[in-house]
Amino acid sequence: MLTIIFESPSTGGSLMSSDGLFPSPQLPFDSFTQNAFGDRYLYQVNREAFNKVGASAVFAAFFGESLFHQNTLHVVVGTDSGLLLRHIAQKGVPTGSRYLFIELPHILAALESEGVLGMLGERGVCVTVGEWLSKAHEFKIEEYFYIGGVEFWQSIAAREARIPDYAEIVWSVEAGLIKLRWAVSAALGSEGFTACQMDNLAENLVPASVLKDAFRGKTAVLLAGGPSLDACLPWLEEHRNRVAVLAVSRIARRLQEAGVTPDIVFTVDPTEMSFDVSKEMLEFDEHVILIHAYHASPLLIGQWRGMSFYLGDLLPWKSPLNPPSLPHPGPTVTNTALSVAQALGFSRIILGGVDLCFSRDGYTHAKGSNEHAVGPRFDLSPIKVETNGGWQANTTADFAEAAISLAMQAVQISRSGCEIVNPSAASARMEGIAYRPLTEIQVHSAAFSVWDIVRQRVEPPTPEIRQRHYQKVLTELAKAIHQIKAIRDLAVKGLEYNLGIYGEADPRRAVKNKILLDRTERTLRTRYRQFSQLTKRLGIRDFLKITRPFEDAELDAESAKKLGAVYYEAYRDGAQRLLQMLRKAERRLNSRLEEEKAEPDFDRISQQWREDKQYGRARIWRARHGSVPLSPTHHKELENLEQLYRETLTAPDSAHLKRAKHHSSLSAAQKRGRILLKNRKTNELSDLLNSLEHHPDKQAALEYCQLISAYLAELNGDHEAAMGLLYPIVQNRESPLLEDALLRVLSISLETHQAENACSALECLSLISPVYKPQYAEMLKLLGRPIDAVDVYNDYLAAFPDQIYIQLKLARLYFDIGTPEAARMMLNYILERMPENESALALAAMIDGVNVEGERAGEPVHFTF
Template sequence: MTETIDLADEQALGPLVANAFGDRYFFNLNRHAFDKLGAAALFETKFGDLLFRENELNIIVGTDSGLLLRYLLSKPLPKGTRYLFIEPDRVLQALRIHDLLGEANERIACAGPEEWLRMLQKFKAADYFYIDAVKSVNALCAQDDFIDEYAELSWHVAEVLSQFNWRYSAELGSEAFIARQIANAPDNRLPAKLMAKAFSGKTVAILAGGPSLDQALPWVIQHRQQCVVFAVSRISRQLLAAGIEPDFVFSVDPTDLSFDISKEMLNFSEKTVFVCSYHTVPTLVSQWAGIMLYLGARFPWQSDLNSNNLSSAGPTVTNTALNMAYEFGFSQIILCGVDLCFTREGFTHARGSDEQLAGPRFNLTSLQVETNGGYLAPTSCDFAQAIQSLGRQAHLLSRNGCRIVNVAEGAAKIEAVEYRPLDLLQLDAEPVDVGAVLAERLALISDLNRDLDKVHAELKRAQHQVRAIAKLAANARQINDAMYQSEGTVVSFKDKKSLDQIEKKFKREHRQYSRLVKKFGIRSFIKLAKPFDDEEWSAEEARQLGNVYYDAYAEGANKLLNLIDAAIDRVSARRQEQSEHPDFALMLEQAKKDRSYGRVKLWRRKFGGGLLSAEFADAFAEMERRYMEVLTDRNTKHMARAKSHSNLAAVKHRAGLLFKHRKLAELQDLLAALGKHERQQEADCYRFLIEGYLAELQDRPEDALDAYQRLVDLGGGLLEEALARIAAIGVNHEDDQTARLALECLSQLNPVYLPLYAEIQRLQHDVVAAIDSYAAYIEQFPQDVLVQMKLAALYGECRIYDGADLMLDYVLQQQPGHEPALALKQRLAELRATGPD
């Protein structure tokens, strides 16, 4: 029996079927998705116009047996848009064999997991990333993933595209970074260069959010006076819980998500110094009540207020902290919680973090890295990139005399970073007085009171320049639109000369600010510079080209102007905070607009209660209430994202992949991770599945059957997986009754199993039942010639020659000249002629 039935591979994709609408697809990829609606109608319902937007690059995981690809081929494709489909290798091979990918099209391609990145380059993906026009979509087959191959592919694609998106945004000098820079200008008052070489020869511990931080915190508490403590802002919650206040806390991310994961840092006392990039999210910057040092330039244009400052090093906040440790003069840098990989159970961050509270991460790809302990640990694409960048940075710093040590055995092994356990570290004998060093350096600052006046003047100067650019762009747009005749020729060369003069003003009188304006209209300018279609511009398009060009200028100018106007308002509010008779109404209005309710702490410290009327006392109290509400809210977007990574639905796919590749240790880790999930009752079914997989890999068939039977008793979404494994164990161990019973149940769940059920019935000499099972299958899948041939052969074995002839005639009607059918028909004719032996 084991030579006849292979449950692991047979019918993996299912038969090629056709529905009532004429759509052909592999049954196991989509099952009943196209039963009630044809593919085209279903795609229109599910995707709408999502796939038909101009100038986009769509990365689509799965093709729905080629139907989604051919659906696009049947439609007029939007201008400048391309489509890259990605299929698992065996699916792609089957699609090509059965010619299901349609005709070739230069803007649509289908690739496997190993070649899709090369196709990205061919499709000029960089151009699309630059205009934020790359999106990832899962086809219906990838959303359902009945074959357990799309999940990891989808996770991998999403991670890689996220990395590309970050890289290209950074290359452009993303709008978000410049927008934050302008917003923070009133508050970025002390450059980090003040602390250059302030701690020469000393030791610093950099605390990050990896799982190993939990083991390092007791050591930090014990040796708190012997080293300076740097901490990334995301671990503030854990540090407060442990009673640790860092000397310096770091943040660099411009996104609102960064505030969600870092807001607890606002609870540190004034002893902690905040070191932030010029583009750090303003809700952290504006609500910080202590000393703050900024990195980089204060303004995104040339200005006397842009000091020769220290710069942050990307891509992560840990890179920045490491660079500042070197710039501040430390000779020994101890990394704690800088893991850049996950625990074996799938935990990505230390206890108390959103990620840890959400549960272990189950949507892990097969990407692994070597740890300091010599074993492999799972990681993500962004962590893998960070390992490389940190290695390059550590190599450079170590050459300049810095010793960099990581104390975690489970952390990723990094070039030029020495692994050394905590108990072997050597620290400074004398305590470090950070407060005294800081006071000495701050004493060098003079004329800080006039700083806001200078910032206000700088912003007003920029405002004047950008307003002039916006006016010129609007004027140029009108001239360009009126300059062409209907056929596209130029009517007035005088108008052309006027446009040339405007262009010279952009480049000469407003050169610096024109470049900045272009950064805010960059996505439109890129479309002009590198059109995605290779077609020649028509006369009308040539006219429109000029309009788009000046519209891009106007768009960029207006965006920039809004930011500058808002920054001027912010400076006005900060000036009131320095006034002896402040305008509290203006201060409150600005703080509400900026969602910076925490500024009330500064106001309380400066003004006390003496200047407050009852009205403003109530307003201050309301600000404090809203501030505490924000700080204590755990139901954030970041927590929701963390929980999505710990979705139990991903366990089935990950467990199936690990079992398929016989990854025993990783399955054991996954089982351990399930034991730490917050919803234990819901996890039971996945636990039984993994226990069964483990028992099979360890050659314990009875234990495996017991685990799968418990899963069958539970019912639910994993019933098919359990029955398939029970059937496989029955086949492999020649337990006919177990295999037959499991296949009977399976064939009722999924008709794809009917041929397997028929085969085992035949082997057990229940020929009539086998014929019935084959017939039931063929009734549902009348195009599966292979099964039709098996039924014809079975008829022949039973000397039911009329039935065999009918079946073979049906096969030949579908495929005239089918050689196996003709050969079997000839063989059966000979047997019928000679009669029984």
Template sequence: MSHQEPSLPLAITTNQFGEQYLPSINKNVFTSHGSKHAFQKQFKNELWETGTFHIIVGTDSGLLIKYIIEHGIPEDSRFLFIEPNSLIDTIKTLVPDLEQYSNQLILCTPDEWEEKTVDLDIDPYILDNTLRLTKSIAAFDPTLEEYERLNIEINNKLESTVYAIKITDTSARFISHQLKLISENYNPFYLLNGKFKNKTCIILGGGPSLDNHLPWIRDNKENLVIIAVSRIAKEILNAGIIPHMVFSVDPDIVSFDLAKKLFTLPEKVLFVYSNHANAELISQWHGKCAYLGPRYPWESKNEKENIMPHGPTVTNTALMAAVNIGFKRVLLAGVDLCYSKNGVTHTKGSEEADAGPFLSNEGQWVETYEGEKAFTDMQFVYATKLLKGQAEYAKENGTELINLSETAVKIKNIAHIKPENIEFEAVEDSIWDIIDKHIPSYCPTTNKSDNLTVIREIEKHINIIGEIESLAKDALKENQQLFKKNKDNEFNKKTNIKLAKIHKKLSEKYPSETALLQSYGSIFFREFIKPAVTEDWKEKELELSRNLYYNAIIESITEFRKLLKKTLKRTQSRVAEEKSPVDLSHSIKQWQEDGQPGRSKLWITRHQEEYKNLDEDTKKQLQDMVEDFEKILVTENMEWRNECKKSTSLDGVRAKLDKMMLQKNKEGLINMREALSQLKNQNEQAVSLQHLCSGYILAIEGKSQASLDELEKVLEEETQEQALKVMLTLSIDLLEKDKAETALERLSEKSQMFTPHYAEFLKLQNKYEKSIFTYTEYLKDYPDDIPVWFSLGKLYHEINEIELASMVFDHIIEHDPSNEAAQSYVEKIRQSTIS
């Protein structure tokens, strides 16, 4: 059964304020108060932020562009408007003077917008968190299906772009965490390179399918090198599985909260982490460890060869690490990269699973190994994209990848084999022996020596950035003199030569250090790298540009020096942990500052004889910190739990279901209905949305009566335009005239674009008086809608109200002298009068 949309004519009308717009797009929004009032109400002040990049779907018949131009484009802001191909020429006609604003305001089609964001230099705005994706009023509750599609498509692509740019931005956050871990980064993971050739490992992710595979993993653990992501420590421990390796990459504190059960694992477990992982997790770890990536954020002869981390997710990182150290075969379990059919994103026992299904998230539908469709969010979409490339790399390196889960996203070069069909070769060496042999345990003497090397590195770099700072200050002084002309009106050539020498020294003697400062202090450089509004720079602008650049270097050095001094102090405290005679005052203070009471427990374990000889006050300090640490490990993370609960909100679910109906996504609707039925709180709204799902599913299946019965059970506030249009079509198919009339009446109340259809339907039901009233009320708001005037004239003529019909047709000819249909009726009326 097809669901025909009412046609949307591109008639242009003028409201009482003299504003031209498209009623088929903007309905009756601008009828009573005009566009300025509507925009102020909709957007308030959010369009007037300085230094902001706005991507706006739709232009509200061009009036939103005019509104922004009239107000004035805020300083350093950009506006990119996107209109469907079917509207673009009409909008350009309505806003003829667009070209003069092309450096700051652009109108483009869906095929052009990504290229235009590059032209307008979007990256600095993304990194500054000043990118805004906004819907015009028309796109917010779209009449045009193209807007609905655009909203989804642009949001998906933009989320992926933002995610990609942000995770590759080696800015202050990651460098700061890298330096915070510098003392713990002493065993490079490269020590295991080539030590697992011809062996099979299994990577355990946190996806919902993991639960199905835990019994098989437990039964086959002697044949596997078990690699787990840190967040599932609780789940695998409850299943009786001890992993050989645990991986972590996330620097955020939530990764510590989710992985607390790690601290109950035995010391022999190898903790592998990226060089910028969470310090609270790594610095309090009690067992063997190895890091990924470079130890120092700058080039150093003390840098050890290592394997790089490959994100964005910990699973991506673990997979590439496994391939790079030589595993012959990598199995995946719980690496779903999509939601389960009931909307769950993570394995049982996780905060996400306990919170319930995630229903309103934006994302995409993907194919699983079992041939069905599954929903996934943007983080998973990006991880999947990179995993495809990693799978190709694994194939080239001779590593076979197998996903055990049939409900995981299907990815090229990753096969799916059921666990019971996996065959193993005999394992000759003990996995624990390999790890123990090649990854050194903590050694006080070695650790102290290593930290002394780190201290020398830090002190050396503090001196280097001091030299760069002096050069930048010299450059600022010279820059102020450069454009001061002499008596012959010539520029200061000597100053220009000095500036060139400074630039050359920075680029040749300190290239990596300068690049590091630009990366660490990217927030200071963004003003320098943002595009200028004018292309023809003058002397003052060139001077300002250099000032911005060298000031940014100085500001970056100021902040980076603070970080290096903190790092130096922390590293000195690590050396103090191994001093004899024992003096822990410096170390205890550092542990408290870093929020790492667990280091007291580590020190006691590693220095049992020294602990016995401590004074009672120091012993008490250490024991108090041990108790604090133990309390932290058993305290529930309510903040993360509440965040998970927010993700299970029903806000936005109705709109998501409407989109699925537009796309005829029956499988997705079935999954959403199942997810809604799993909600712990089966309130009125949840039940109503399940009826909406069922109604849409039955409509797609062609079961008109059953579909209509379900849709009539939906709450009025959840019965929006899409549902009403489906109900209208179903009612007509079933010859339920009264229900069809009710659906059209409700559609007309929501949008006047449906009013002419409603009036026509009333006429067909011989409800002439009501039809005439409906037409005339509509024409009060849209007096230029000639086709509707014609329909009204025909109605008068059909019911023999000849005088009124004549008045209507005369009105049409007055406004449209070439209207042959109206002229034909006028002639008919004239002939009938004569006869």
């Protein structure tokens, strides 16, 4: 915060900044103001956020009812001057929920003096960023994660980030939450994985284990989506016939642009987002091999037209149909591909685009990706890693976790005799992975064909092989459906018996229901043990609700009845969801059988393709059964489906693209620039400038480039250059960077003793926000314009009438310009409210002609305000 040092106008004075970077006096953090709706808040924190409709209306629109979900740990950065605490207290803390607020220390001190910190009792606490993680563990965050009950919020002030520290806290806390969520999700598994496994039953035909050691002694190049991918493509072209090219699915678009056809593609993620970023892989020719997790996106697996091999179990229960599997660790597709490459027998694996950190110009992914298309990423986290080249690079929490797991994996693989090499200096340095530039990597093996080697192991499945597979799986599904229906029926009975225990007036009937309930539970645990465990695994989050992190009421009979109901409802609902998956899989397998017929029911199979959104199966069916005669209607339907497939591949604005755009917003660059300037990070500011210069919208990024360039010039002491860069921004009154640019003009003007220039900057700033009016008034005093300063002070106090500090300054100014009556009126107003205020008493005594201790003739009087 700016420190103002001033003397009487007759003796001159100066205006200085305590850090030379942010010359804003701003309101004291303990100075609350009140709006027309009765909201008391810190103007420096929230400014005008609640002045149009009031805090409650803003919170209702911004957070909605999600802020009041039961059995949820709400982690919130910022308190919005304590108003968010009041909002929750007024609505009431939901059952089983807790609120963990993370706030700046000086704001916490102000809130404590205001008496709002304890409003939520033990169910809500406010801590600093250094304390949040330990308090989160006290609040049993892991158990909340188990039940999907952790929500992360940014207060209004944190989202706007006018105080740069908020952005840093958001990055830090979000990174910590991602790390915790990863650990818990890995332990729990996901119902979505099993759902995709069921959807892929028809295509999970050949296990990848049939390829074990097929490429012994050969070299593989494993390509991922990091920014360094492009650097290795020319080298790859030179050595193409003597290496196997393994690629993660998300880089398919880039490889097609570069004219590179991989030998093997890997995909593992079960989400539709995975399809969004990988759908171009479906256009590779039929000689490309697909190796995929059993739960990979069905939109990719079901529309793949070449040979494919799956990793993991065919079915999610013990079955003779489950084959041996190759190791396929996560959490990323690169982890999986690396382990599979070793299992396939490759003696050397060269990594390309396995960076797990950002490039110096802010890119997270290579060309051809959505992330690269929207420009560099600006909302960087504080996490950094050391690169092979020896410099520090930004990364994300998930990238950092992946780098840790990849290093552990690489160490084990290296011990087996397989060498792993990364030729990129810009990649994260990882143990077990040797750094060696491409110029030093030699490939001496003879040319070979991956397709020919695979064909020697296994022939592409014939219609007969596919039909036998479909029939075997249908038989297994029928057995499973019988078991799951029995479990569902037992769960329904369990609900009935549980109600009978607590709902019967006759104790003997209650005892009978208890015996029947115990018998039901034993049957679930013994006769139906395997499928009961599967049902529980799928509905684990529902079952975990029984062990809620916090029970806010005593467990009476009514609560015990409710818990019993929750337990058997979880069984019933889990069994029902599993039944739906199994029956859906049955329909799909029968549709696949129909596809193989000489005269299929085309309406049936096309309906299945539409239901699954697997329009590309029309193309696969045409290739396999092009000689089957179709009616004109069916022929038209086939053409429509193929058109839908093409439209899906070329759809421009996917959900993934929208998310990528959010990370590359220019407002994020503005926030990051403030933080880097504050911490004098010249190297990182240079990297940020480089990123902005690569932004796809050059015109929109121009002013941001000018501002960051001005920051660099200022830190390097070239004030003239900085001012030249700032001038075009301050001339644009509509610029979102106007306030930031004026602050720099003010800072440089103060540093170079250009008082008039500083005054002009302050005048403009005071028009943007009244927070700058006190400093503007001080500057006017120093320039010998006390009457103007009086007007500015009065304008400010009209908006913030409770600011004693400013009232004292105005009273002193009245006295200095020879209007003691006005000064005495102001002091009377202050002393009515604060009769013990020493500064007001001292000035009043002087005005009244009483000697003040420390005053000597001819010397100015000093007061502490």
